[in-house]
Amino acid sequence: xxxxxxxxxxxxxxxxxxxxxxxxxxxxxxxxxxxxxxxxxxxxxxxxxxxxxxxxxxxxxxxxxxxxxxxxxxxxxxxxxxxxxxxxxxxxxxxxxxxxxxxxxxxxxxxxxxxxxxxxxxxxxxxxxxxxxxxxxxxxxxxxxxxxxxxxxxxxxxxxxxxxxxxxxxxxxxxxxxxxxxxxxxxxxxxxxxxxxxxxxxxxxxxxxxxxxxxxxxxxxxxxxxxxxxxxxxxxxxxxxxxxxxxxxxxxxxxxxxxxxxxx
Amino acid sequence: xxxxxxxxxxxxxxxxxxxxxxxxxxxxxxxxxxxxxxxxxxxxxxxxxxxxxxxxxxxxxxxxxxxxxxxxxxxxxxxxxxxxxxxxxxxxxxxxxxxxxxxxxxxxxxxxxxxxxxxxxxxxxxxxxxxxxxxxxxxxxxxxxxxxxxxxxxxxxxxxxxxxxxxxxxxxxxxxxxxxxxxxxxxxxxxxxxxxxxxxxxxxxxxxxxxxxxxxxxxxxxxxxxxxxxxxxxxxxxxxxxxxxxxxxxxxxxxxxxxxxxx
Numbered sequence: 001x002x003x004x005x006x007x008x009x010x011x012x013x014x015x016x017x018x019x020x021x022x023x024x025x026x027x028x029x030x031x032x033x034x035x036x037x038x039x040x041x042x043x044x045x046x047x048x049x050x051x052x053x054x055x056x057x058x059x060x061x062x063x064x065x066x067x068x069x070x071x072x073x074x075x076x077x078x079x080x081x082x083x084x085x086x087x088x089x090x091x092x093x094x095x096x097x098x099x100x101x102x103x104x105x106x107x108x109x110x111x112x113x114x115x116x117x118x119x120x121x122x123x124x125x126x127x128x129x130x131x132x133x134x135x136x137x138x139x140x141x142x143x144x145x146x147x148x149x150x151x152x153x154x155x156x157x158x159x160x161x162x163x164x165x166x167x168x169x170x171x172x173x174x175x176x177x178x179x180x181x182x183x184x185x186x187x188x189x190x191x192x193x194x195x196x197x198x199x200x201x202x203x204x205x206x207x208x209x210x211x212x213x214x215x216x217x218x219x220x221x222x223x224x225x226x227x228x229x230x231x232x233x234x235x236x237x238x239x240x241x242x243x244x245x246x247x248x249x250x251x252x253x254x255x256x257x258x259x260x261x262x263x264x
Numbered sequence: 265x266x267x268x269x270x271x272x273x274x275x276x277x278x279x280x281x282x283x284x285x286x287x288x289x290x291x292x293x294x295x296x297x298x299x300x301x302x303x304x305x306x307x308x309x310x311x312x313x314x315x316x317x318x319x320x321x322x323x324x325x326x327x328x329x330x331x332x333x334x335x336x337x338x339x340x341x342x343x344x345x346x347x348x349x350x351x352x353x354x355x356x357x358x359x360x361x362x363x364x365x366x367x368x369x370x371x372x373x374x375x376x377x378x379x380x381x382x383x384x385x386x387x388x389x390x391x392x393x394x395x396x397x398x399x400x401x402x403x404x405x406x407x408x409x410x411x412x413x414x415x416x417x418x419x420x421x422x423x424x425x426x427x428x429x430x431x432x433x434x435x436x437x438x439x440x441x442x443x444x445x446x447x448x449x450x451x452x453x454x455x456x457x458x459x460x461x462x463x464x465x466x467x468x469x470x471x472x473x474x475x476x477x478x479x480x481x482x483x484x485x486x487x488x489x490x491x492x493x494x495x496x497x498x499x500x501x502x503x504x505x506x507x508x509x510x511x512x513x514x515x516x517x518x519x520x521x522x523x524x525x526x527x
Contacts, residue, residue: 025443029450036457040311043461049315176292183300192307197314 004098005106012110023118030067031122037063037192038130052197058223060130061137062194064123065219070191071112071119072150073157073214077178078108081165086172091262105158142225146218149231152238153214159245160210166249169256190216210245213238268372276379283381294385301393304330304456321458324401325485331397333455333481335390336420341383344425347375352435352442361524371515375429409491416487419500423476424452426507433518448475455481472503479503 016023038060045056054062081104084090093100128134164181167174186192188211195206195216206212217234226234283290308326351374354360363373398405431448435441454471459482462468471477479500486496 022443025447029443029446032447032450033453036454036461039461040457043463044311044315044319047319049319051311051314176296179296180299183296183303187303187306193310198310199313 005102008103008106009110012107013114016111016114020114020118023115024122027071027115027119027122030071031126034063034067034126052194054194054197057131057137059194061127062219062223064127064130065222066189066191066194066215068116068119068123069153069218070186070189070215072116073153073218075157075160075164075181075185075189075211075214077165077167077174078104078161080104080107081162082168082174085166085168085256085260088262090260101162104162108158108161109154138222139225142222145221145225145231149213149218149221149235149238152235152242153218156210156238156242156245157214159242159249163245163249163252166252166256169252169259185211188212189214190219194220196220208237210241213241268368271368272377275377276381279379279381290382290385293382294389297386298389301330301334301389304334321460322401324397324403325489326458327397327401328394328488329458329481329485330456331390331394332417332420332484333452335387335394336417336424336480336484337452338383338386338390339417339421340424340428341380342387343379344376344428345383346378346380347373348425348428348432351432352445355435355522356439358524360522371512374515375425405488409488412491412497413484413488416484416496416500419504420476420480420484422504423479423500423507426504426511427476429511430507430514433514436518436522451475451477452480458482472499473506476503476507 041051041059041063042056044051045059050056051059084093090100093103124136127136164174164177167177188206188209190206190212195203195212197203198206207216213234217238221231305327308323308330312323351360354363360374364370366373368377428449431445432441434444438444451471452475454477459468459478462471462478468478472479483496483500486493490496
């Protein structure tokens with residue numbers, strides 16, 4: 001069975017590489033608003049102000065890293081799943097001897113690997129231009145913590161994507177949810193501003209919701225490593241969210257399959 | 265002229281009926297619009313909550329800046345976007361012919377014959393919010409300032425539209441143009457940032473005369489704050505004349521390369 005997923009990944013990679021220019025352009029599209037953020041932050045610090053406990057160099061690095069992590073661990077709906085449910089294509093998958101979840105996981109993250117590679121290259125080039133240095137000050141502990149958290153974030157991100165996509169079992173049109181997410185998530189994940197500078201209760205709520213574990217915490221850890229006990233608590237909270245979303249997902253999947261009429 | 269007006273009314277009456285039929289879609293679109301706008305304002309509110317100083321830019325200015333950019337976008341959405349954004353599709357499928365053979369003015373058909381009614385609701389939201397913000401901050405705005413603001417807003421709209429016309433005309437030469445147009449239009453997300461952050465003269469020049477990002481939001485704001493200043497009006501008028509001429513010439517020039525072939 002592992003051969004199937006390996007073959008699927010290779011095939012998807014070949015297809016994905018055919019659209020590499022599109023990947024580059026689409027990442028540049030999200031990078032341009034970042035230019036405004038970087039210039040604004042620089043202006044704030046030049047005027048003698050600061051944002052929370054952030055130093056200018058860390059904050060600039062944070063914004064760039066947050067852009068990469070939001071590219072890697074996004075929350076959206078996956079059109080493959082939606083189409084399979086709407087058009088009845090799910091039948092083909094259910095009859096075959098593989099897990100539908102892992103099939104989509106493989107396709108999604110293979111395609112993501114291309115866009116993440118593009119994102120890293122462009123972001124690094126931007127960093128060199130902004131900071132005037134080729135060296136990225138990331139310490140070894142930060143990198144280890146980031147990699148560990150990334151594994152959990154990747155699973156959490158895809159569980160959320162899968163869960164949102166299978167809502168197509170119950171609703172004909174979920175465009176409103178998609179659009180609402182595209183507006184709210186940049187704020188909720190910490191892509192627009194680091195979540196720790198939000199005021200009072202708003203900060204506490206946002207820091208404990210799943211989107212924070214996808215962008216804010218990974219990007220923050222890369223700019224400043226955490227003490228290991230704190231990191232372990234953070235990791236266990238992220239794993240807890242994985243469990244919660246997994247339970248919600250399996251419940252929704254079971255109900256959805258019962259409702260699914262295989263027409264299309 | 266009357267013929268055009270009658271055609272405009274008939275075409276858009278159908279559009280209005282269609283929108284009324286899909287009223288749920290319309291309402292949800294307005295909800296999204298309000299959420300997006302509120303978050304745009306909240307961004308600056310949080311920033312000011314942290315820095316606890318005005319940076320020389322009052323919060324009111326930043327709110328008006330966000331609102332102005334959105335208003336220009338919504339006016340564009342109401343009068344022009346439905347036509348202009350369809351241009352690549354019309355070129356690709358050869359349906360631009362349908363417009364070329366009709367006995368109506370070409371530019372009218374290509375760029376402004378269909379209204380985007382969803383933008384009408386968004387514009388109403390903009391106006392209500394504008395009034396709320398002006399009252400909230402107890403800003404005294406006289407008739408002259410409002411007139412100048414509206415005038416510069418109109419010029420900004422014409423520049424914004426001309427820029428999009430020039431951009432979308434590229435679809436006559438290039439296939440699969442979507443990513444490229446998205447890239448250029450994404451520059452306008454920078455319009456909601458105050459002009460002072462673009463400190464370098466080269467960047468300022470680029471974002472005024474080449475990609476008119478600063479004209480869309482910062483110029484109307486200056487007009488509202490300072491009234492009828494010569495430099496703002498002169499630059500806005502000059503840019504408007506240049507962009508309109510370019511859009512007009514580009515349309516005539518590019519149509520020569522239209523092959524009327526479908527794909």
